[in-house]
Amino acid sequence: MSELKNLKVMIVEDEKNIRDSMAEALESSFGEIITAQHGSEGVKKFKKYTPHIVVTDISMPIMDGLDMTKAIKEISSSTPIIVLSAFSEKEKLLKAIDVGVDKYLLKPIDMDELLASIAELAKRKINALNDVEFGDGFKFNLSTKALYKNDEMIALTKKELAFVMLLVERIGTLVLHEDIKKHVWLGEHVNDTAIRTFVKRVRDKIGNETIKNVPGLGYKIEF
Known part of the structure; x- marks a missing residue:
């Protein structure tokens, strides 16, 4: 499935040997493999790299x-998340469901089963990535990185495209000013006034009501 090459997968596992072997098994099928050794590092790397699918162990330090x-x-x-664990207790399964885990696999892991599970969730993710519809007639294709209004493409600058894509990838979720600075300005210094001016320019292209402002925190696009 060639579309898998467009996807990033993050593996979160505290045992280095397992983490490395899983990464090696998956690297030929996906575009990028990101690894983390515990949940805290996993959250940080998720914010930095925005992987499309996450595979994680349960019992980890920190x-x-x-x-x-x-x-x-x-x-x-x-974002689809697959949890791997040696636990089979009812409490762990219930908590996994409660926090929104998409797939739960018990250790020892069968690599073919893991690959099949990732491929299944990847298909769903790819279908979701094809066209994300929002607002009044807007559609964003994350594969081609193009924004349309009633099937007519809207021209965006490189920074405008990065901003819209960030909001669409996290649609329905507030994107903080710090994340916007990191992903759009790539760490360059930019003040809040410049961000507001920039967002106003984007809103002029796609409408004030499409991008919601949460004063002092950030912006989001609703479904």
Whole structure:
């Protein structure tokens, strides 16, 4: 499935040997493999790299996989997450469901089963990425990185495109000013006044009501 090459997968596992072997098994099928050794690092790398699918262990130091899942789902509720664990207790399964885990696999992991599970969730993600519809007749294709209004493409600058894509990838979720600075200005210094001026220019192209402002915090696009 050639579309898998467009996807980023993050593996969160505290045991280095397992983490490395999983990354090696997946790297030929996906465009990019990101690794983290515990949940706290996983959240940080999710914010930095915005992977399309997350595979995580449960029992890890600093922050476990279920707490990390909850944090990631608050950032992007549509990101598929597969949890791997040696636990079979009812409480763990119930908590996994409660925090929004998409798939739960028990250790020892069968690599073919893991690959099949990721491929299944990837298909869903690819279908979701084809066209994200929002607002009054807007449609964004994350594969081609193009924004349309009633099937007519809207021209965007490089920064405008990065901003709209960030909001669409996290649609329905507030994107903080710091994340906008990091993803749109790539760490360059920019003040809040410049951001407001920039957002106003984008709103002039796609409408004030499409991009919601949460004063002092950031912006979001609703479904």
